[in-house]
Amino acid sequence: MTTIRREQLAIVEDCRGDDCKPRVGVYALTSCYGCQLKLATVERILDIVKAVNIESFYMLSSNSTIPADVDVAFVEGSVSTEKDLEELFEVRKHSRILVALGACAVNGGVQSWVEGEMDYDQLYADVYGDETIDMQGRQATPISAHVDVDYYLPGCPPEEDEIMYFISSFLFGTFPEPKDYPVCAECRLAGNPCILIEHGERCLGPVTTAGCKARCISFGVPCIGCRGPVPHDTAWFDSLALTFQQKGLDEEVVRDRMRIFGAHNPHLEKMLNKVYGSENE
Ligand code: SF4
Ligand code: SF4
Ligand code: SF4
Secondary structure (H helix, E strand, O other): OOOOOHHHOOOOOOOOOOOOOOEEEEEEOEOOOHHHHHHHOOOOHHHHHHHOEEEEOOOOOOOOOOOOOEEEEEEEOEEEEHHHHHHHHHHHHOEEEEEEEOHHHHHOOHHHOOOOOOOHHHHHHHHHOOOOOOOOEEEEEOHHHOOOOOEEEOOOOOOHHHHHHHHHHHHOOOOOOOOOOEHHHHHHHOOOOOHHHHHOOOOOHHHEEOOOOOHHHHOOOOOOOOOOEOOOOOOOHHHHHHHHHHOOOOHHHHHHHHHHHHOOOOOHHHHHHHHHOHHHO
8 A cells, every 4th residue: 555644645734754644533422333333344444544543443442542632533423411512622622624424423313303392301301201310411413513523424324435535535635525416316327216206205315415325225215314415506406396296205204304314404494495495386
């Protein structure tokens, strides 16, 4: 593998010596740890480990600390406890670039599904009743609600290709571009029949950001929007609204499904308004 000198990296400053490497930290807030697991098991993880200095990544090394001074921090999970919030502030302070890793960090994830429908006290009572728990919980929120986030790597969990793209971009001194086209584009490239058009399945591919290569549809399962809404000015919303209406996919169905992973996504209501609102009447 080519040795990448730290001086070559736009993200690394003040480096002396040929063997300088970007320092990377991987941290977990409240989550299922699936995103970290995905990162730890990418096929080329050994190449990545050689190209960077892993300063903190408990899934790979017990010799980790929170926080460490790093060039790039990947943060998984939502802020669901006071301890999460304290850790996140510390990670931000010690990181030059912060990446939200996965749907929980990007949009709050499934644990923030009840946002706007149930407050924390109601939620606590529903789950724990009169029991007390050994942590200070709070309503789950995405990390961008508390700190500046430089890049968003969506998915539940993110795809291997995209993880490699992000890490490669940082290594080569460029920066990852977000995708601005829908899952449908990748679905058609994959040669799938359209299960929305042909079978009336409630597939949210047309309004969901691409990047998963239409993973679910390729297994015959409709997309439920885990990667979040596609920017509303880049898809064919007029014909889309008509198709959704013809197939009985009304606004509430789309909203309910997309809230599963992205109740906090600021683009969701804008996108719904574009598809179902006055602009299409
Ligand atoms: S985004 Fe999905 S895989 Fe990642 S931590 Fe959250 S629930 Fe787990
Ligand atoms: S609506 Fe669903 S099945 Fe049809 S092309 Fe889009 S992603 Fe594929
Ligand atoms: S098809 Fe939809 S639900 Fe499935 S992984 Fe892709 S974005 Fe997520």
